[in-house]
Amino acid sequence: MSVVTISPKFQVVIPQQIREALGLEPGQKVQAIQYENRIEFIPLRPAKAVRGFLRGIDTRVARDRDRV
DSSP states (O other), X not given: OOOOOOOTTSXXXXXXXXXXXXXXXXXXXXXXXXXXXXXEEEEOOOHHHHTTTTTTOOOOOOOOGGGO
């Protein structure tokens, strides 16, 4: 677990190990979400980057009649 310090301007530095693991780049946008007692940063990805990520998923699942 990494510990970061909040600067006087309320800025934080994401540790290098986390930046590299998530493939974060300078200038990339992240969404900040308050969830219960914590802050979560969700990297925003362009639509082209996530295209096809569900390829191969099994779509033969039981569905409600109004969702067919």
